[in-house]
Amino acid sequence: MTDLVIIGGGPAGMSAAIAAYESGIRDILILERDSRLGGILGQCIHNGFGLHRFGEELTGPEYAWRYEEKVRAMNIPFKLGTMVLDINENKVITATNEDDGIFQIEAKAIILAMGCRERSKGALNIAGTRPAGIYSAGTAQKFVNIEGYMPGKNVVILGSGDIGLIMARRMTLEGAKVHAVCELMPYSGGLARNIEQCLNDFGIPLKLSHTVVEIHGKERLEGVTIAKVDENRRPIAETREYIPCDTLLLSVGLIPENELSKSAGVALDRVTSGAIVDQDRQTNIEGVYACGNVLHVHDLVDYVSEEAEIAGKSAAAYIKGEKCDAVSVDIKTDGRIRYTVPQKITQDKDISVYFRVSDVFRNVTVAVYKNGEKVFSKKRPKVAPGEMESIKLSKNIFAGASELEFRLEQN
Amino acid sequence: MYDVAIIGAGVVGGMITRELSRYNLRIVLLEKENDVAMGATKANSAIVHAGFDAKEGSLKAKLNVRGSEMMELVANELGVKYKRNGSLVIGFGDDDRETIKVLYERGIKNGVRDLAILDQEELRRLEPNIGKNATCALHAPTGAIICPYELTVASIGNAMDNGAELKLNFPVTAIERNNGAYEITSVNKTITAKYIVNAAGVYSDAIARMVGDDSFTVHPRRGEYILLDKECGNLVSHTIFRTPSKMGKGILVSPTVDGNLLTGPTSVDIEDKSDRSTTAGGFAHVIKETAENVEGVPFGKTITSFCGLRAVGSTGDFIITSPLRGFVNAAGIESPGLSAAPAIAEYIVDILRESGLALHENKDFNPIRRPMHHFIEASIEEKNEIIAKDRTYGKIVCRCETVTEGEILEAIRTNPKPRDLDGVKRRTRAQMGRCQGGFCSPRIVELLARELGIAYEDVTKFGGKSRLNYGRTKGDK
Ligand SMILES: Cc1cc2nc3c(=O)[nH]c(=O)nc-3n(C[C@H](O)[C@H](O)[C@H](O)COP(=O)(O)OP(=O)(O)OC[C@H]3O[C@@H](n4cnc5c(N)ncnc54)[C@H](O)[C@@H]3O)c2cc1C
Numbered sequence: 024m025t026d027l028v029i030i031g032g033g034p035a036g037m038s039a040a041i042a043a044y045e046s047g048i049r050d051i052l053i054l055e056r057d058s059r060l061g062g063i064l065g066q067c068i069h070n071g072f073g074l075h076r077f078g079e080e081l082t083g084p085e086y087a088w089r090y091e092e093k094v095r096a097m098n099i100p101f102k103l104g105t106m107v108l109d110i111n112e113n114k115v116i117t118a119t120n121e122d123d124g125i126f127q128i129e130a131k132a133i134i135l136a137m138g139c140r141e142r143s144k145g146a147l148n149i150a151g152t153r154p155a156g157i158y159s160a161g162t163a164q165k166f167v168n169i170e171g172y173m174p175g176k177n178v179v180i181l182g183s184g185d186i187g188l189i190m191a192r193r194m195t196l197e198g199a200k201v202h203a204v205c206e207l208m209p210y211s212g213g214l215a216r217n218i219e220q221c222l223n224d225f226g227i228p229l230k231l232s233h234t235v236v237e238i239h240g241k242e243r244l245e246g247v248t249i250a251k252v253d254e255n256r257r258p259i260a261e262t263r264e265y266i267p268c269d270t271l272l273l274s275v276g277l278i279p280e281n282e283l284s285k286s287a288g289v290a291l292d293r294v295t296s297g298a299i300v301d302q303d304r305q306t307n308i309e310g311v312y313a314c315g316n317v318l319h320v321h322d323l324v325d326y327v328s329e330e331a332e333i334a335g336k337s338a339a340a341y342i343k344g345e346k347c348d349a350v351s352v353d354i355k356t357d358g359r360i361r362y363t364v365p366q367k368i369t370q371d372k373d374i375s376v377y378f379r380v381s382d383v384f385r386n387v388t389v390a391v392y393k394n395g396e397k398v399f400s401k402k403r404p405k406v407a408p409g410e411m412e413s414i415k416l417s418k419n420i421f422a423g424a425s426e427l428e429f430r431l432e433q434n
Numbered sequence: 435m436y437d438v439a440i441i442g443a444g445v446v447g448g449m450i451t452r453e454l455s456r457y458n459l460r461i462v463l464l465e466k467e468n469d470v471a472m473g474a475t476k477a478n479s480a481i482v483h484a485g486f487d488a489k490e491g492s493l494k495a496k497l498n499v500r501g502s503e504m505m506e507l508v509a510n511e512l513g514v515k516y517k518r519n520g521s522l523v524i525g526f527g528d529d530d531r532e533t534i535k536v537l538y539e540r541g542i543k544n545g546v547r548d549l550a551i552l553d554q555e556e557l558r559r560l561e562p563n564i565g566k567n568a569t570c571a572l573h574a575p576t577g578a579i580i581c582p583y584e585l586t587v588a589s590i591g592n593a594m595d596n597g598a599e600l601k602l603n604f605p606v607t608a609i610e611r612n613n614g615a616y617e618i619t620s621v622n623k624t625i626t627a628k629y630i631v632n633a634a635g636v637y638s639d640a641i642a643r644m645v646g647d648d649s650f651t652v653h654p655r656r657g658e659y660i661l662l663d664k665e666c667g668n669l670v671s672h673t674i675f676r677t678p679s680k681m682g683k684g685i686l687v688s689p690t691v692d693g694n695l696l697t698g699p700t701s702v703d704i705e706d707k708s709d710r711s712t713t714a715g716g717f718a719h720v721i722k723e724t725a726e727n728v729e730g731v732p733f734g735k736t737i738t739s740f741c742g743l744r745a746v747g748s749t750g751d752f753i754i755t756s757p758l759r760g761f762v763n764a765a766g767i768e769s770p771g772l773s774a775a776p777a778i779a780e781y782i783v784d785i786l787r788e789s790g791l792a793l794h795e796n797k798d799f800n801p802i803r804r805p806m807h808h809f810i811e812a813s814i815e816e817k818n819e820i821i822a823k824d825r826t827y828g829k830i831v832c833r834c835e836t837v838t839e840g841e842i843l844e845a846i847r848t849n850p851k852p853r854d855l856d857g858v859k860r861r862t863r864a865q866m867g868r869c870q871g872g873f874c875s876p877r878i879v880e881l882l883a884r885e886l887g888i889a890y891e892d893v894t895k896f897g898g899k900s901r902l903n904y905g906r907t908k909g910d911k
Pocket residue numbers: 441442443444445446447448464465466467470471472473474475476477478479480481482483604605606607633634635636637638641656657658699742743744745767768769770771772773774
């Protein structure tokens with residue numbers, strides 16, 4: 024029996040491990056499928072990480088190293104090249120690696136920190152051929168930054184997620200020509216700063232309300248046909264335009280990787296595709312926690328670390344059998360606010376609630392209603408789906424609450 | 435000089451090659467692509483039809499029923515996944531019920547066992563998610579599913595293990611008859627063989643023409659599919675067909691042997707035999723008809739879409755003929771060609787025998803091939819024994835389908851050896867899951883480059899110009 028097993032050694036897993044260690048837990052094991060710690064940050068060689076946490080602009084590997092250094096200094100055990108195959112309802116974990124073969128560990132508490140994956144082309148049903156030269160942006164990032172190979176020279180990018188934007192700049196710096204970034208929605212899902220620094224600074228056009236409707240080329244990609252879409256996101260035939268290119272990168276969304284969570288019986292939120300958690304990031308299964316991109320997709324790693332620390336501390340308290348005053352209330356949202364994390368409150372504590380909105384809204388107020396009565400409000404000049412929002416709520420708000428609702432109101 | 439050259443490494447050419455490898459012969463299988471199973475065999479409905487579809491007395495009917503009966507044994511010998519899940523032809527009203535009766539009668543005449551006509555209630559009991567408006571069905575319990583490229587890879591691998599040769603990237607461009615043998619030419623190579631079997635799929639008319647046989651033509655008919663995540667594989671357990679009508683056979687919904695859900699195909703005649711593109715209209719059609727057949731198919735869980743080309747022959751039946759001595763056509767092998775393939779192979783070998791090919795039994799012939807999925811199906815204890823001997827079986831490369839490095843290396847080293855990313859995919863399922871190779875393809879490129887002894891940037895997706903990378907980045911030059 025191990026006190027705490029953490030699945031995933033990315034920024035979330037490492038931060039959670041450190042927090043648990045600092046809360047007095049020693050019997051910890053991190054399981055990581057890659058051959059090193061750090062998760063996806065290892066291939067994110069651009070800067071912009073850590074502004075909130077460290078007040079510095081770090082690259083991905085530098086940010087990850089700050090945590091890996093601590094993990095190593097604390098002698099927190101980790102197993103690399105180790106893939107978790109299954110977690111069952113009794114918190115028994117089955118994993119495999121080259122040294123141990125397939126093995127099982129029973130855990131008192133588990134923290135899920137497996138991260139997310141990119142939505143693939145398959146899911147989009149783009150018409151046309153199936154040539155080489157179509158990659159998800161993250162795969163291209165791995166080819167360029169880790170393997171040192173160029174997956175293409177003439178590039179179109181579909182989707183304006185952050186990895187796509189970053190890769191637009193990266194491919195340009197490597198001498199490729201990025202012809203356009205097409206975004207189906209009338210706004211970008213990426214961070215404003217990335218649009219500025221990765222597209223505008225390099226004169227790469229961002230075509231909003233555009234999509235790729237057809238793929239051409241039998242062996243290697245030869246071109247794509249793009250088109251503008253109407254308000255129902257249907258392509259407008261007259262706007263079809265052919266762009267010759269040898270590479271199509273897709274940055275069309277990230278999906279929390281929750282196959283293991285499902286096998287353990289963790290209840291998922293249909294909006295986030297991550298677990299439904301309380302303020303401690305505990306799932307519906309006692310002693311099973313989730314944090315980082317496996318819980319909901321974050322734009323900034325700084326918030327991942329923050330969230331993971333909550334999970335790590337809470338798991339430590341659980342292992343030590345600590346309890347605090349209980350309440351129980353689900354947070355509802357109005358649709359304009361798409362979701363919140365946490366989705367429920369089960370204890371009396373001051374907390375931050377993170378959320379995303381469904382569209383770009385200007386001059387709005389984030390309002391919290393308790394039992395039908397407004398108890399909190401905060402004005403925001405602009406909110407957008409690409410930027411996660413958060414508010415701090417003090418615990419007296421939860422006292423006597425049977426219903427909590429988050430709304431976005433026009434000023 | 436070869437005794438027999440088979441042109442086309444699809445399921446038909448593959449099964450023929452394996453059948454011939456039972457005898458002491460020099461056999462060569464010629465394929466224009468970089469891998470086997472790249473034609474219709476790669477992209478079809480994967481159904482082993484029971485045999486009630488084809489007109490009584492036709493070759494299609496006879497070989498389908500026989501092939502379907504042989505398939506389970508063949509699959510077992512070759513270690514290929516096969517599941518007798520049963521088929522249902524569902525009807526939506528009185529016209530369909532009449533057609534279903536006709537199919538039932540025909541099936542009986544064709545020799546299909548255990549057919550039954552079900553009413554709405556019985557149908558719903560078998561398939562609770564069936565479309566609300568379906569009122570009746572033909573139930574064929576002998577219908578089955580299989581993985582067509584797995585079957586083909588395995589049959590060719592087994593034939594090679596028994597002595598047959600495979601030549602890839604060998605597009606046959608000319609055939610000359612010379613001193614009683616055939617000279618078969620590709621781009622700049624020529625081989626000779628006493629006998630030829632033409633199993634070139636949609637191009638089989640072109641091959642026949644090379645020896646002066648223009649008695650038939652073959653044209654391509656597009657069939658588009660949408661494949662869904664394994665989460666959806668349990669929505670139905672049978673293969674659900676619609677009742678055929680003037681509009682064609684319609685869209686089917688079926689689980690696959692790997693646990694996914696397959697929907698399709700469309701049916702559109704086209705001109706270009708190399709055009710395997712999908713269309714927006716095709717997707718819309720698949721989605722609409724699927725919704726009528728089965729309730730609640732979540733197309734948001736799509737994994738991929740693809741298109742296969744049917745080789746529609748001008749005679750309406752399989753074209754299995756010998757227009758001149760020593761040359762046999764296996765042409766126009768459209769559906770149920772996969773189901774019939776083992777029987778077609780038997781039938782062709784008989785024709786070769788009758789036309790003078792001496793068949794002496796190969797005493798060393800081993801019909802058994804180790805299943806490609808032997809590792810995944812082993813118990814934890816067995817797996818650990820394998821890992822103890824070879825660590826690479828402990829390391830997962832494809833996380834979505836949990837494929838280990840050991841399995842990938844084993845596939846790369848096993849006949850017929852894959853030389854590209856898609857070849858590894860078809861043999862191991864690595865890159866076939868929800869992320870579609872997003873995470874594992876760079877690693878597989880590395881393994882392929884190492885094992886084939888080629889440069890990283892020379893690894894392709896499926897041969898030819900389908901390169902994945904264009905040389906090094908600036909810092910790595
Ligand atoms: C949409 C669709 C759905 C189907 N569904 C089913 C089903 O559910 N059940 C069923 O039983 N059947 C089904 N079929 C039919 C089945 O797929 C085919 O009958 C079968 O795959 C044909 O195999 P083949 O070997 O004849 O052809 P192919 O698989 O096309 O193989 C021909 C091979 O010949 C090669 N070749 C061509 N020209 C040359 C040349 N000049 N030199 C060298 N090599 C050459 C090609 O590259 C190819 O590899 C379906 C077919 C399609 C298209």
